[in-house]
Amino acid sequence: MTAAVPAPAPITILLCALGGEGGGVLADWLVATARACGHAVQGTSIPGVAQRTGATTYYVEIYPRPDAELRGAKPVFGLYAVPGGVDVVVGSELLEVVRQTAAGMVSPDRTAVIASTRRTLTTTEKMPLGDGRLDPQHLLEVLHAQARELELFDMAELAAQNGTVISAVMLGALGAWLQASGRLPFARAAYEGVIREGGKGADASLRGFGAAWDRVAAAASQRRQLIELAQEIARTPPAAATAVPAQIAAIFPPQAHAIVALGHARVVEYQDAAYGKLYLERLQALLQAERAAGATQADATVEAARWLALWMAFDDIVRVADLKSRSARIARVRSETSAADDELLRLYDHFKPGIPEIAGLLPAAIGTRLQRWDRARIARGLEPFAVPIKLPVHRLHGLLALRVLASLKGWRRRGARFAQEQALIEHWLDGIARGLREHAALGLEVARCGRLIKGYGATNERGRDNLLHVLDHLALDAARGDAAARAAAVQAAREAALSDEAGSALDRTLQSHGAPARPLKEQPIRLIRRAGSPTKAR
Numbered sequence: 001m002t003a004a005v006p007a008p009a010p011i012t013i014l015l016c017a018l019g020g021e022g023g024g025v026l027a028d029w030l031v032a033t034a035r036a037c038g039h040a041v042q043g044t045s046i047p048g049v050a051q052r053t054g055a056t057t058y059y060v061e062i063y064p065r066p067d068a069e070l071r072g073a074k075p076v077f078g079l080y081a082v083p084g085g086v087d088v089v090v091g092s093e094l095l096e097v098v099r100q101t102a103a104g105m106v107s108p109d110r111t112a113v114i115a116s117t118r119r120t121l122t123t124t125e126k127m128p129l130g131d132g133r134l135d136p137q138h139l140l141e142v143l144h145a146q147a148r149e150l151e152l153f154d155m156a157e158l159a160a161q162n163g164t165v166i167s168a169v170m171l172g173a174l175g176a177w178l179q180a181s182g183r184l185p186f187a188r189a190a191y192e193g194v195i196r197e198g199g200k201g202a203d204a205s206l207r208g209f210g211a212a213w214d215r216v217a218a219a220a221s222q223r224r225q226l227i228e229l230a231q232e233i234a235r236t237p238p239a240a241a242t243a244v245p246a247q248i249a250a251i252f253p254p255q256a257h258a259i260v261a262l263g264h265a266r267v268v269e270y271q272d273a274a275y276g277k278l279y280l281e282r283l284q285a286l287l288q289a290e291r292a293a294g295a296t297q298a299d300a301t302v303e304a305a306r307w308l309a310l311w312m313a314f315d316d317i318v319r320v321a322d323l324k325s326r327s328a329r330i331a332r333v334r335s336e337t338s339a340a341d342d343e344l345l346r347l348y349d350h351f352k353p354g355i356p357e358i359a360g361l362l363p364a365a366i367g368t369r370l371q372r373w374d375r376a377r378i379a380r381g382l383e384p385f386a387v388p389i390k391l392p393v394h395r396l397h398g399l400l401a402l403r404v405l406a407s408l409k410g411w412r413r414r415g416a417r418f419a420q421e422q423a424l425i426e427h428w429l430d431g432i433a434r435g436l437r438e439h440a441a442l443g444l445e446v447a448r449c450g451r452l453i454k455g456y457g458a459t460n461e462r463g464r465d466n467l468l469h470v471l472d473h474l475a476l477d478a479a480r481g482d483a484a485a486r487a488a489a490v491q492a493a494r495e496a497a498l499s500d501e502a503g504s505a506l507d508r509t510l511q512s513h514g515a516p517a518r519p520l521k522e523q524p525i526r527l528i529r530r531a532g533s534p535t536k537a538r
Contacts, residue, residue: 010061011183013174014081014105016091017056018120022167027058029171032194037186038066042077064184081105087183090174091115092155092166095122098139106146112181113147114173116155116166130451130498151177151216158215160335164208168195172212180220188213251284256302263309270313271409279312282429289433295440300432300447307450308429314421315456317357318408324349324393325402347393349402354386356457360417361408367416381526424464431471439483445490446475452497465518466497466506473515480514489513
């Protein structure tokens with residue numbers, strides 16, 4: 001009588017990638033390796049949508065014993081992953097792995113997660129006017145709570161360092177974990193042999209694969225320490241870009257050093273040392289007002305330091321030209337396009353400067369007349385005046401054009417836009433100081449309203465108008481209640497402004513606290529004749 005052959009369960013693996021990351025190639029590599037090692041395997045795919053609106057998932061089941069030991073028996077595989085039945089989840093993006101966790105594919109008693117810590121923001125994260133990003137620390141906490149084992153590192157960075165795609169790094173991490181855990185005995189050479197059959201790009205893929213394998217294999221014996229390190233890294237704020245200058249350390253309290261140093265470096269790089277000195281003088285005056293009001297933590301000063309630096313370094317055509325013509329930007333484009341050093345990269349930048357951008361660099365008297373002329377055109381139903389420009393940055397004349405425009409940094413101080421922005425900044429800072437004299441919470445909420453200033457063009461103008469309206473008609477209007485009540489009202493108005501681009505939520509919030517809604521702005525109605533329609537009635 002023949003003894004029954006033990007039937008261990010297949011190793012179930014769920015692969016999660018974004019569109020264009022090579023998830024299908026990864027699944028093919030894994031299936032081919034299993035077959036080359038003499039193991040029964042089955043792989044299925046569930047295509048998702050392209051790029052960042054969704055993921056593509058691939059499900060692979062591998063029988064842990066080679067076919068030679070099965071005495072002719074054939075294992076039965078499943079076609080799709082089921083909740084509670086997945087051994088390993090491999091993901092190229094942190095949120096996508098958490099989504100699989102929410103779907104029940106990650107079990108605390110069974111599932112190991114091998115994931116990249118890199119975030120690629122979703123469409124819904126980019127849409128809010130405020131910060132719509134999900135907290136990566138919260139995502140990590142979900143995985144720590146739900147996964148049996150974790151392997152977390154920046155796979156995208158490792159892929160970039162080795163000039164390859166992330167799928168090769170994912171395979172290296174998965175293969176090393178399967179071997180170290182004893183789940184599958186596939187040798188490293190088996191995976192590498194399959195990759196070599198890929199032809200063009202195999203060398204780069206092998207580099208990424210090997211780097212990931214080495215990383216995971218070296219850490220296999222210290223898995224617990226690796227998880228604790230990942231948690232510590234997630235909790236650690238980014239290091240300051242520059243050391244804290246002595247003048248900042250001497251004036252500001254320790255809790256303000258890092259953010260003030262970053263802000264100071266930003267405005268100096270944006271304009272010059274004198275502009276950096278103005279930034280510090282403004283914050284020092286604010287700190288004195290906060291201390292005079294009896295505050296001890298300098299919360300309003302720290303909050304204002306962030307938004308003041310961003311506002312003082314406002315975007316204009318000079319700034320855009322400077323950023324677009326930097327060697328670091330060109331190098332980044334080369335990296336993102338995977339262009340080799342001996343390959344020609346053609347880079348075109350498209351601009352469409354209008355009257356506001358042009359007038360912003362002109363003296364106030366000239367700029368004002370120019371903008372008045374453009375507004376009159378728009379009121380007559382014409383399109384705003386703009387000049388479409390296409391610059392070949394890879395050509396000498398295109399790059400020189402950007403550098404010439406970037407060299408107008410010194411001229412910026414003479415322009416109408418610069419004077420206008422400085423006046424508005426002073427008005428906001430004065431509002432913070434006045435709020436602090438009434439109540440520390442009111443000054444802090446007015447400082448946080450600096451967050452409303454963002455973007456460029458119409459978005460920047462809308463945020464600026466919202467801030468001024470909240471400041472003048474709510475925060476500093478004693479008729480709207482005592483200082484503590486106005487602080488709460490300002491907070492509600494700010495959150496409403498960030499949640500709704502159209503401004504309806506802000507208007508409702510203003511009116512609920514007794515303040516007037518924002519004034520309506522005239523918008524011309526343009527009638528466009530349909531193509532092919534008759535010019536006269538018949």
